[in-house]
Amino acid sequence: MLADLVPCISIVSVLLVIFGFIAFLRYLNYRETIALAEKGLARPEASPMGANLDYIASGVSSYRAAFTLLSAVSFIRLTPSPK
Numbered sequence: 001m002l003a004d005l006v007p008c009i010s011i012v013s014v015l016l017v018i019f020g021f022i023a024f025l026r027y028l029n030y031r032e033t034i035a036l037a038e039k040g041l042a043r044p045e046a047s048p049m050g051a052n053l054d055y056i057a058s059g060v061s062s063y064r065a066a067f068t069l070l071s072a073v074s075f076i077r078l079t080p081s082p083k
Contacts, residue, residue, distance in 0.1 A: 033043055 036043055
């Protein structure tokens with residue numbers, strides 16, 4: 001009974017640490033945004049890719065689509081059929 005409880009508690013504690021850290025980072029980001037708003041400043045809008053790379057985004061999306069298609073076809077082809 002205790003042998004089954006130890007892995008469960010370990011997994012839950014690791015997930016709590018990870019998600020707790022993510023929540024703490026979001027809280028710090030919120031506090032920073034509030035501090036900027038009180039000073040009358042606005043946070044600059046970040047582009048989705050982290051920089052202004054809009055000219056690359058169209059080419060990247062086609063590579064993503066091709067990679068997704070190849071992955072799906074490979075998965076379907078390599079998955080053994082039930083007998």
